[in-house]
Amino acid sequence: MMNSITLIIPCFNEEDAIPLFYKETEKIKKDLRGYQLEYLFINDGSTDHTLQTLRDLHSSFPDKIHYVSFTKNFGKEAAIYAGLRESSGDYVAVMDVDLQDPPEFLPLMLEGIEDENYDMVGACRVNRQGEPKIRSFFANQFYKLINKLSDTQFVPGVRDFRLMTREVVNSVIQISEYNRFSKGIFSWIGYNTKYLEYTNRKRVAGETNWSFWQLVRYSIEGIINFSEKPLAIASYVGLGSFIVSIIAIIFIVIRKLLFGGSAYGWASMISVILMIGGIQLLCLGILGKYIGNIYLETKKRPLYLIKEKDNTNNYEHK
Structure with missing residues (x-):
């Protein structure tokens, strides 16, 4: 049986981005050393036609397109956790559907795990070009603050986008706490981790579902969860x-x-x-x-x- 990589893709009102994401990601499968891509979309209570788009895509490619649909919007953290629990690939990656996470990094991540013996390879933005300056400023201050307050170290600009071994996934699943902050959890569990740097990219479709105050609240949760x-x-x-x-x-x-x-x-x-x-x-x-x-x-x-x-x-x- 061919080895596989499960891509976990949280979705909330992303009907326009899903086909574009699938088309772009399929372009790099020839560089994945024979690994088969398995897509696992998590519909996080979308109110547009995201669910129907996933149904249609699954009907066209039932062997490699899978989806899970929540009863309501539980948030990205719940979607990531659900995806990790439902994943079955030898390796597992978490990606955003808006293509701000470059799919062409997957072969480099795979290389880091198989050739350099890393357990997890993540992505890290070196700038926030295209974002509102006020959001970028507070994001940078957040990383400075949380690294001073917490014993768990956070890499500035780190994304949820990463490729993990099955061992890493099993460790994350064991952490079943209700108040989740995945960036902290991925750092807290340890393991040999490498980060690939890249410049910020714009969304290919739709609008971000994260308001400034939602990001502030998310940052506060991160500090509370990883610092006393x-x-x-x-x-x-x-x-x-x-x-x-x-x-x-x-x-x-x-x-x-x-x-x-x-x-x-x-x-x-x-x-x-x-x-x-x-x-x-x-x-x-x-x-x-x-x-x-x-x-x-x-x-x-x-x-x-x-x-x-x-x-x-x-x-x-x-």
């Missing part, structure tokens, strides 16, 4: 504000006793109250975020629900 330092920072901030308040009170009392100045005043009082109250709310918010994640984990809800898989309705959950 915000809790320590909140404690230090609270301790610092308490010390500053004590010093301020002592200063006001001494000034009153020595110089006869006023120890009263609505403006100063309100300012101090607002400052301390704001610090308390900040610390409570950080603590609440951690508690919220714990709450979601203890519920043991499935990460996703499958409504349809290769034209068969089986309503299963993982």
